Amino acid sequence: MLTLYDYLDSGNGYKIRLLFALLKRPYRWVELDILAGATRVPEFLAKNPNGRIPTLQLEDGTYLAESDAILWYLAEGTRFIPADPIGRALVLQWMFFEQYSHEPYVATPRFIRRHLPEDSPRYAELPVRLKQGRAALAVMETHLTTRRFFVAERYTIADMALYAYTHVAGEGGLELAPYPHVTAWLARVAAESGHVPLTERP
Amino acid sequence: MLTLYDYLDSGNGYKIRLLFALLKRPYRWVELDILAGATRVPEFLAKNPNGRIPTLQLEDGTYLAESDAILWYLAEGTRFIPADPIGRALVLQWMFFEQYSHEPYVATPRFIRRHLPEDSPRYAELPVRLKQGRAALAVMETHLTTRRFFVAERYTIADMALYAYTHVAGEGGLELAPYPHVTAWLARVAAESGHVPLTERP
Numbered sequence: 468m469l470t471l472y473d474y475l476d477s478g479n480g481y482k483i484r485l486l487f488a489l490l491k492r493p494y495r496w497v498e499l500d501i502l503a504g505a506t507r508v509p510e511f512l513a514k515n516p517n518g519r520i521p522t523l524q525l526e527d528g529t530y531l532a533e534s535d536a537i538l539w540y541l542a543e544g545t546r547f548i549p550a551d552p553i554g555r556a557l558v559l560q561w562m563f564f565e566q567y568s569h570e571p572y573v574a575t576p577r578f579i580r581r582h583l584p585e586d587s588p589r590y591a592e593l594p595v596r597l598k599q600g601r602a603a604l605a606v607m608e609t610h611l612t613t614r615r616f617f618v619a620e621r622y623t624i625a626d627m628a629l630y631a632y633t634h635v636a637g638e639g640g641l642e643l644a645p646y647p648h649v650t651a652w653l654a655r656v657a658a659e660s661g662h663v664p665l666t667e668r669p
Numbered sequence: 670m671l672t673l674y675d676y677l678d679s680g681n682g683y684k685i686r687l688l689f690a691l692l693k694r695p696y697r698w699v700e701l702d703i704l705a706g707a708t709r710v711p712e713f714l715a716k717n718p719n720g721r722i723p724t725l726q727l728e729d730g731t732y733l734a735e736s737d738a739i740l741w742y743l744a745e746g747t748r749f750i751p752a753d754p755i756g757r758a759l760v761l762q763w764m765f766f767e768q769y770s771h772e773p774y775v776a777t778p779r780f781i782r783r784h785l786p787e788d789s790p791r792y793a794e795l796p797v798r799l800k801q802g803r804a805a806l807a808v809m810e811t812h813l814t815t816r817r818f819f820v821a822e823r824y825t826i827a828d829m830a831l832y833a834y835t836h837v838a839g840e841g842g843l844e845l846a847p848y849p850h851v852t853a854w855l856a857r858v859a860a861e862s863g864h865v866p867l868t869e870r871p
Contacts, residue, residue: 516808516811516812517766517770517808525755527755529755529759531755531758531759531762532762532766533761533762533765533766533769534765535761535765536758536759536761536762536764536765537758539757539758539761540754540755540757540758540761543754543757552742552745553727553729553731553733553742555741555742555745556733556738556739556741556742557731557733557738559735559737559738559741559742559761560733560734560735560738562738562765563735563736563737563738563764563765563768564719564734564735566765566768566769567735567768567769567772567773568719570769571769571773606718606719609718610718
């Protein structure tokens, strides 16, 4: 059985829990206290030298890191990745957009506000990060103006990757009201059969 | 014929030029002056709403963005992506590592030093970025201590993605001398048949 090393409040970890739930696939779940440094100890660094969750242990013992690479591994051959080369590449495009242009500006402000003390110097990062976060949401809004989902007009892992932190963007200080097409898409994702919330312990 | 929108000094664009050269595949190359804002004008934003190069126009007219998604699209079915599911997922893992944990800390300092005036406030970002850059190089060094290439002991697009900015990390202020296995891997990549340098105009 696959083992997922994770932290409940992580949106990156939630992506994997959401896909497992949609696929109705059982797995072993190990929660690590990232705030107490549990991913930076030698035992975990031997699993993932980059010291981050989620990390998935495969059945042959291989450790696979990076949330969107894990999504791809688990979804390959299912309805959640298109079969045609262009559709597949566009799924990857949006997942790279998520990690480069979205996650540092939508997820990191949420982390700072939820998990760091109010006198942390990292609060000074918020204005620049939130500005970039609004730019990412604007790109999504433009794309979704004429589409129901990000790729191929159906629910794929690109939607899961982007949903994970977008639906809790308000917790970091990003209001979603100016992005009505994003808001409608969030509701479509949440209405999918088998959907589970971020806070649901597996 | 495929059209690549690019900027010569971009390592992200270079990844695609390198793969095209290795595949001996002709393409049309359009250089945009990113410093003059050529990727933020309506004409280009209609191609890529995120306003970034590289962007590849496919033969059916579709625009594909994100350097590592473009690498995947072009390399699928070639010797540069493994055939087995775990090998494929590990290639993606290292490409997501590159975009999330490496590019902002290895490429961005290089961009600041090469392209911004000396009185730019962005120079203040350098200490934190370079510290994270050294962390990324340390992860690579650990991995390469027992390996010739990043995945499956052969040259894949994961190596191309990581080579692009690592081999010019010194231009951003990151010395490579403390990372001898990284340095040896850079030499292996550069020795591959068909290799082209970053500065070579297609």
